[in-house]
Amino acid sequence: MPGARLTQEDRRRIAAGLTAGLGYGEIARELARPTSTVTREIARNGGPSGYRADNAQRATLRRSRRSKAGPARTPGGGVSAAHGRDPAAVGEFAAQFAELLVHTGLPRMVARVLTCLYVTDSGSLTAAELVQRLGVSPASVSKAIGYLAGQELVRREQDEDGRRERYVIDDDVWYRALLASAQRNAMIAEFTRGGADLLGAATPAGARLGTAAAFLEDTGAEIVRAVQRRRRNEDAARSAAAHRSAPG
The missing domain is CATH 1.20.58 (Methane Monooxygenase Hydroxylase; Chain G, domain 1)
Structure with missing residues (x-):
């Protein structure tokens, strides 16, 4: 079914399609899936040259276990239930989005921080909030923010009380x-x-x-x-x- 998760057989067919030189759209049509599903699957599991069906299946199982063990640590955690959203679905989207950004050349932690800000309605989080949502160290967040600020992707601003710095991603x-x-x-x-x-x-x-x-x-x-x-x-x-x- 188009809305169901990819199976191991689906992943083997994706790998076979890549070996045969098929495009993402062709592979998606053979699986009766959206092209975006195939694109995300390949991007987060080694890219077109490194995709392996068995490795992708194992990685998916590991991510699933981590999600069940600590859902609050996924990007978007704590805010994604607003507006009737499914927190697990938002977390999965954010993880896939981050993987896509990694394959465009962004460092992994930078991609995770940027994605976390993107899927937050306010588009604004403090360092402490990013640490909690991503389950990483303050130093990792600080380094990622430094990179993003240098690329004009986020800006810093002070809270109303002036005690904490917030990191903001604007619509433009x-x-x-x-x-x-x-x-x-x-x-x-x-x-x-x-x-x-x-x-x-x-x-x-x-x-x-x-x-x-x-x-x-x-x-x-x-x-x-x-x-x-x-x-x-x-x-x-x-x-x-x-x-x-x-x-x-």
Whole structure:
């Protein structure tokens, strides 16, 4: 059934599909499952090159036992029952989301902290709350927050009493993160452009650096234009909605 958990036979068919070079969508259709289910399954169990059906089955059983032993330590624990949500389902989603982020290159603890903030309605947690929800040390949370703040993915703010620091994820977090990425591209492009001049634009090494600089400059400019275009579209949509809702 599409809504049921993957079985060991499902996992063997996923592994066989990957070996045969099938895409995630093709594998999902053969299993009569959503593509997102297959994508999460592969991402959290070694990726397309490292996926092994037996290992994935054992890992799933281990995660299931840990969830039963300590459900309050899963991301989203303690708040996910609001709005009629299933806490176990929210915890499972958060775990899968974190695994996907790990496979995009984020350190595991960074991915877990970011996901924990994402699935919290307030989008704001203290270090103590993150420690409790994730079941990790304060030092691990502090290091992850430092990384996320440096990438413009979270911001710090003080509680009303000024005694505790809260970590906040805003609705426009990806806008700011993309703009920060564009700025880093520009810095690297400027540096590599200088290297191309130093080595000589006509030399192989100089040409290589010059090509890298041009690519980074173009990519950074495209990111900025895309963010600005999206913001303009959203502003226009909000303005149109406000106009429609205004009294005649």
